[in-house]
Amino acid sequence: MISEQVWADAELIWEFHQMHHEPRPCSVAVGLGSHDLGVADTTVDLYQRGMAPLIVFTGATSPTTRARMPRGEAVHYRERALELGVPPEDVLVEPNARNTGENIRLTRALLKDAGRPIESVLLVSKPYEERRAYATARKLWPEVEVLSASTPMTFMEYVDCIGDPKRVIDMLVGALQRLLVYPEEGFMIEMRVPTSALDAYQRLCDRGFTSRLIAPSAS
Template sequence: MDEQLRADAEVLWHYHHLRHEPRRTDVGIGLGSHDLGVAGYVAELYHAGRFPLVVFTGANAPTTVGMFPRGEAVHFGEHARALGVPATAIRLETRATNTGENITFTRDLLRDHDIREVTLVSRPYQQRRAYATCRKLWPEVDVVCAAKPQTLDEYLHTIADDDRVINMLVGDTQRITAYAERGFAIPQPLPATVRAALQRLIDAGFTKRLV
């Protein structure tokens, strides 16, 4: 990747980081994906006392079925238990195949709980879209978004698939506007610098995750 495209990827990376102030909430919700690090960070936050209850949500997408054949939520839950989160604190939502379903199915799963504040734990570049989706579909709760603190370089090294990460970063950025227009999420600001970086990456061929 040339220097300009790498800089553009950094622009998108920082755009998705909401930098919410950490606080204790009623539940931590780990959004399923290809990134098992989400489950690891949920475990870290649980042990830090950020929430007493954990929900992992996700069935499979075409990009994850090979890694997590029994479903994202199942594998994430197993990973969290291996990191010391007690099984009694974990709930699994195993049907969701997109972020909207992650939110709505988890909301339904927790209907009998008094949930007023939630922590959404996701891939670093999914934070803004997860927030916008939750505010639209579960407006009665306060939302804190969280992701493992790391640089783009560190994340690329962890995933070891630059093409996949950049394509998903581009796709998540495009969805900010596209999903708000379709009524799936609340609108989010999209600065001109972000629009320009997004377009250059699309023009460079990072189009595999566009809707």
């Protein structure tokens, strides 16, 4: 049984992870690969609303996506985009990235090699990865404007979608830890974390929501 305090702490961290940016037209929409095909759907929706003339999907596979997406996350995302009516020439694939930093670096290189000048990026991720993706892009792609986006949904809607409350809370806690640790590793810019979020994070760690924590030296 998950207590009311745990639910409240998790929802507070969920809200912090989202940047609440208002989408506006950018040079490219970049969908970050994951287990969640909703990222592809949201990227396509933004493209079809005129928020970007070009899509890049980036991502290889991971232990959590290998069975579901054997051809790679970015490839499956592209297939989904084509099903939804996006012209093939408007979807590029970066199939090698295995973490957020590689998503950004390899996408940047892909667009440079393609001769596509980029001034702004609409970065599409899972809802609880918005802030982490933004902080990573600002560090590794500093010359462009970065806007974060994700599928609009509440915390409880996401929990219902995943079907595993502990897994979701573990992911929220792990994403916040990375915001605390990765700036020191040079992987992202430092972002202020309010005391309320830090206190909620510590309470959740103390209650055992720690399966997604990493050692400070991990990449």
